[in-house]
Amino acid sequence: MGSIEAILKRIEAGTADLIPREKLIAKLNHSLETGKPLRVKLGIDPSAPHLTLGHSIPLRKMRLFQDLGHTGVLVVGDFTRRIGDPSGCLSARGLMTQEEIRQNMETYKEQAFKILNPERTEVRYNSEWLGLLTFADVIELASKYTVARMLERDDFAKRFAENRPISVLEFLYPLAQAYDSVAVKADIELGGNDQRFNLLIGRDIQREYGQEPQVIITVPLLIGTDGVRSMSQSVGNYVGINEPPREMFGKLMAIPDSLIHDYFFYLTDVPYEEVKNLPPRDAKRQLAGEIITMYHGKEAADAAREEFDRVHIRRERPSEVSQVTIDRSLVKDDGTIWVIDLLQASGLVKSRGEAKRVISQGGVRINDERVSSIDLDLPFDPPILVQVGKRSFAEAV
């Protein structure tokens, strides 16, 4: 148990905002004195069944609080999710049924508990309380905030100025989220940087409902593997914490070198200084190893690294190549098979057009030999190792 300053330092590491700092100190002290754990809230969107490394940042922060003896409260936005798209300007993301949400949450929890301490975690669904509000209650809630204050939000201000639409729902959304804080009596709310405004409204609304306002802690949004946009599943530039180690390793090796620092800093406990002087490739290998160890264990990480070295550095075939049974009717009377048929049957290409294209680009190898022409019949003598590009393999049998 360190001093408050030491604790604070750990809490503050890697945060974007901590508002207000002195209230956090007061809350921590109060908790120490009374032995009453603080309630640390994190809202989660149930539409995403997979957790990404981006999610891991606030979750890791929550875990820190748990290690300090506090309670993590995961608030599943099932009610808000059923109402519709919070971002408004995009088309609705498809409404989900309660059942789908429950299912997502099961897999979600399983993943979240790789980071969190289940003993100190409460999972709550916001339909528990939002579903009970009457229209009068909603009006009351809405009366507690003004349009002017809503328009303080950068995104709203901009759209308002540019005559772009803002739906009323979008005003209700932060209020609903703020009400969640009232309902779970949050002492602290965690969130991504983009949530700052919403979290701040939570403070005002809690005050209106006679509660002590929560302290808000935001963490930066992690840049995705493309090095440009925030990590998100819809964009596809993500690494899921539940992904097979091999995939994680590959994706992490593929991040732009410029991201190495942030990934070490926000996703691992390894100080960046330790790898600062390594060549980027080696730093990334270590990064991937660290992260996979966290979510799959050391053995899996070692295996994944070995596999990567094997395929990409030594250019050997992977240790396990999936087998594909070839439909014998493709084998001609003379016992040969046309490469195009073989490629398509092996499932490595989506169409025969792609098969031809990829051959003409020199990307196809059969039994380690590059195929130079699409007019190739080869003896069907299984097993045949088929390779497209650097990393797609299949064994035709």
Added chain:
RNA sequence: GGAGGGGUACCGAAGUGGCCAAACGGGGCGGACUGUAAAUCCGUUGGCAGCUGCCUACGGGGGUUCGAAUCCCUCCCCCUCCA
């Protein structure tokens, strides 16, 4: 209720009768390079057909035309302004 703008491939966005399977950018894929699935550069990016022929495609449906993403009718959807 009125006026106007718009719906194009995975995404963004050009194209307003044939030269359009559709510019350009992003993404994806392949190659070169690199002891990285990084960066950079080059190529490629609807399907079928084993030699350039067919099919599907520019919000849906119908029509005009030798020929339509482009013109007309109609329906659906989105947006802006005025009320």
